[in-house]
Amino acid sequence: xxxxxxxxxxxxxxxxxxxxxxxxxxxxxxxxxxxxxxxxxxxxxxxxxxxxxxxxxxxxxxxxxxxxxxxxxxxxxxxxxxxxxxxxxxxxxxxxxxxxxxxxxxxxxxxxxxxxxxxxxxxxxxxxxxxxxxxxxxxxxxxxxxxxxxxxxxxxxxxxxxxxxxxxxxxxxxxxxxxxxxxxxxxxxxxxxxxxxxxxxxxxxxxxxxxxxxxxxxxxxxxxxxxxxxxxxxxxxxxxxxxxxxxxxxxxxxxxxxxxxxxxxxxxxxxxxxxxxxxxxxxxxxxxxxxxxxxxxxxxxxxxxxxxxxxxxxxxxxxxxxxxxxxxxxxxxxxxxxxxxxxxxxxxxxxxxxxxxxxxxxxxxxxxxxxxxxxxxxxxxxxxxxxxxxxxxxxxxxxxxxxxxxxxxxxxxxxxxxxxxxxxxxxxxxxxxxxxxxxxxxxxxxxxxxxxxxxxxxxxxxxxxxxxxxxxxxxxxxxxxxxxxxxxxxxxx
Numbered sequence: 341x342x343x344x345x346x347x348x349x350x351x352x353x354x355x356x357x358x359x360x361x362x363x364x365x366x367x368x369x370x371x372x373x374x375x376x377x378x379x380x381x382x383x384x385x386x387x388x389x390x391x392x393x394x395x396x397x398x399x400x401x402x403x404x405x406x407x408x409x410x411x412x413x414x415x416x417x418x419x420x421x422x423x424x425x426x427x428x429x430x431x432x433x434x435x436x437x438x439x440x441x442x443x444x445x446x447x448x449x450x451x452x453x454x455x456x457x458x459x460x461x462x463x464x465x466x467x468x469x470x471x472x473x474x475x476x477x478x479x480x481x482x483x484x485x486x487x488x489x490x491x492x493x494x495x496x497x498x499x500x501x502x503x504x505x506x507x508x509x510x511x512x513x514x515x516x517x518x519x520x521x522x523x524x525x526x527x528x529x530x531x532x533x534x535x536x537x538x539x540x541x542x543x544x545x546x547x548x549x550x551x552x553x554x555x556x557x558x559x560x561x562x563x564x565x566x567x568x569x570x571x572x573x574x575x576x577x578x579x580x581x582x583x584x585x586x587x588x589x590x591x592x593x594x595x596x597x598x599x600x601x602x603x604x605x606x607x608x609x610x611x612x613x614x615x616x617x618x619x620x621x622x623x624x625x626x627x628x629x630x631x632x633x634x635x636x637x638x639x640x641x642x643x644x645x646x647x648x649x650x651x652x653x654x655x656x657x658x659x660x661x662x663x664x665x666x667x668x669x670x671x672x673x674x675x676x677x678x679x680x681x682x683x684x685x686x687x688x689x690x691x692x693x694x695x696x697x698x699x700x701x702x703x704x705x706x707x708x709x710x711x712x713x714x715x716x717x718x719x720x721x722x723x724x725x726x727x728x729x730x731x732x733x734x735x736x737x738x739x740x741x742x743x744x745x746x747x748x749x750x751x752x753x754x755x756x757x758x759x760x761x762x763x764x765x766x767x768x769x770x771x772x773x774x775x776x777x778x779x780x781x782x783x784x785x786x787x788x789x790x791x792x793x794x795x796x797x798x799x800x801x802x803x804x805x806x807x808x809x810x811x812x813x814x815x816x817x818x819x820x821x822x823x824x825x826x827x828x829x830x831x832x833x
Contacts (some may be wrong), residue, residue, distance in 0.1 A: 341368070341442060341464050343522065349441035352376040359446040359466060360515035361391050361640075366466075368418045370520060378432045378442065385410050392416065397547075397586050403427070430754045437462060439663045441602040444469070447537030452563040460541075467538040470515045476526045479648060480544050482534045482575045483552025485699045486641045488673055489633075490552060491533040493606055493645045496666045498529055501653060509533040529652075536562065540571035548651060549579035550630035551588060551646050555698040585648045597744055602651075604643040611647040613639040618646055618663075626660050632671035642667070675820035676702055683831025685797035686712070691804035692820030697731040700806040704734050712799025713742035713791045715823075716753055728753055731806055736774045742794045743778045744787045748807075751780060766790065788826045 343348075347370055353363050357381045367375055385403070388530070394422040395418065403412035410429040415422065420597040426437070437443055437459040445451075471478075477710045479494060482664045488511050491556065495507040508515045515571025519525050535546070536558060554572050562568040573593035576582045579600075588594050594601070603609040606800055612619050617627040618639075625646060628639070642663075649659045672678050675692040687710075691703045704711060705764075714735065732754060735743070745751055751758065757769040779790045793800040803823055 341469060341472055344371065345524065346469070347372065350374075350439065352378060352437065352440045352443045354378045354443050355446040355449055355461075356381075356388055356391075357446065359514045362517045363444050363446075363466060364391070365606070366516045366522075368423060371421065373421070373423055373577075375423065377425060377427045378434075378436075379429050382410070382430045385427070385618040388427065388429075390447075393644070400607070402587060402736060409433070432797045434459070435733055442798060443807050447535060450561050450563075451541065452561075452567070463541055464630055465541060466514050466516050467509075467534065467544070468542040470519070470521060471542060473521045474519065474526075474530070475524070476530060477547035477548070478527070478530045478532050478544065479548045479746055479766045480532045480546040480551045480579070481532050481552065481644075482536070482539060482572050483550075483694055484555040484557045484572075485694075485702065486552050486644075487533050487535075487550075489638060490641045490644050490678060491531050491668065492640070492673060493666060494648050495531045495644060496670060497649055498531070498652070500595075500662045500665050501658070503549065505529045505531060507531045507533075510535040510538065517644075525598060534575060536568055536571040540567075541583065543574045543577040546575065546579040548581045548583060548648055549575045550583045551575060551585060552644060553585055553587070558694070559771065581651055583644060583651075602647055604647045605640045607645065611643045611650070618642060620646070620650060620656075623656070626663055627658060630664075631667045632669070633667065635702060636678060636708075637702040643712075660832050663692070675816055677706060678820075680824050681831075683827060684792060686792065686795045687800045688791075688796075688824075688827045689802045689804075690820045692816040694804040694806060695816070697728055697738050697806045700804040701731060701734050703804040704740075705740060707800050707802060708775040710800040711738060711740050711802050712795035713744060713801040714740050714786060715744045715791075715801070715803040716746070735776075736771065739774065741776055741796075742791065743776055745778060745780045746778075746787065747782065749768055754778075766794075784822055784826050785830075787831050788823070792830055 351367065351377065353360055356377065363609065364375065392414065393510055400415040408430045414425040414427065437456065440462060442464050443459060443462045447465065451457060451463055472486055481491045482715060491507060491511055495505055498505040498703045504527050506519060506527045508518045508530060519530065540722065551572060554569055556565055556604040559565055562571060566621060572718065576593055576597060581599045582597050584594055584601065584603055586603040586609040589603060606612065610621065617624045618626045646663065653659050664758050675690050678690040680688040680690050694700045694703060743753065745753055754771065758778060759773060761767045761778065761780055764786065767778050769776055769778055777794050781787055795801050
């Protein structure tokens with residue numbers, strides 16, 4: 341939707357919180373005189389009031405509480421212009437959406453929800469607004485795992501090569517906060533980490549699009565694995581260059597691309613990692629030396645970065661110089677195999693970002709026999725009956741001696757052996773030759789205490805949950821931060 345259309349249309353903002361506030365501010369700066377805000381969370385009303393107070397412009401605020409919802413009117417001056425905002429919170433009447441030309445929703449809102457599926461054609465997002473109005477070159481990255489690392493490495497490499505570059509999207513603040521499309525701000529490159537939520541309603545016109553991998557994830561949100569894959573594949577349809585994991589060479593959406601397609605990773609990819617070397621075809625570009633990033637999966641990620649640099653720089657020596665400089669200093673991102681430190685001779689690793697068993701398995705491969713304790717838990721997505729089979733096999737293969745299980749999904753690990761175990765107490769299970777201590781708990785403090793008590797000195801305690809965080813926390817950052825605080829607090833006792 342073009343800026344002019346937004347300015348002249350009746351617009352609703354659906355869901356407040358971080359992106360909703362950003363959208364409201366964007367519309368205020370656009371000069372909209374009438375706005376409408378919907379949110380199903382009762383607590384969002386008070387957050388909205390604080391948002392208005394921070395603007396220091398509120399002149400009149402009226403709210404009525406009905407049986408199951410709040411309805412109100414706000415009149416304010418913003419930059420000396422009068423603005424009227426209607427608000428609807430809690431159990432909103434979504435039939436009111438019929439009155440609007442477009443509804444700017446946060447990525448968290450699933451268009452597959454029956455309550456508002458009939459309004460799906462009206463839904464737009466910050467990502468689609470950015471796509472329709474930004475004229476510069478965008479490098480879009482998606483995948484179930486690794487997209488944040490790839491995005492950050494590309495950003496760091498392009499900075500190293502002296503490009504004017506911006507990192508946006510799922511990795512940070514909302515894009516309309518970071519790039520002023522109203523003033524037509526432009527960069528050499530915008531590196532955009534794109535989640536499946538951002539991609540489900542449109543196909544971005546990227547300069548380079550990267551599809552890194554697809555595992556079963558967010559099925560409850562998308563309705564099916566097919567819908568999830570389709571959302572991810574949307575990143576490919578309008579790109580000038582498509583850089584795709586070789587594993588997907590036979591995917592239908594990939595077959596439709598007839599030009600400017602290259603593959604990374606895989607034995608027959610254009611950019612591969614083999615025998616300790618990063619190569620373009622048979623030509624070695626960089627040796628795996630002095631690289632701080634751990635794990636085989638990060639080698640896969642680096643092949644995608646190599647592909648982007650080759651497209652942009654087109655010079656082997658310059659690519660080697662730039663990539664080598666970045667990889668020698670770049671070690672981790674927060675909550676992504678992050679080394680919290682060694683306390684009481686135990687090294688604690690925070691991989692709270694892991695939202696699928698495949699992600700946790702990759703983290704386990706990274707530390708292998710070093711793992712003394714593994715923390716598992718998260719929201720039950722109910723993707724399939726055998727969702728944790730491979731994860732359980734890996735736990736047994738690595739002979740991990742201590743498991744900390746937290747609801748919902750943690751309690752499903754080795755279900756036959758753990759289903760009747762009493763919570764908050766230490767137990768021992770035996771599966772053939774495999775033997776492990778287990779605690780089922782709802783207490784972060786007990787988790788960490790169990791790890792300190794049972795993990796052998798110089799071993800690793802790995803937090804890598806294999807499931808999303810939303811059963812108890814707002815997001816993986818909150819979960820990871822709480823874990824780190826508890827580890828450091830008990831480590832000083």
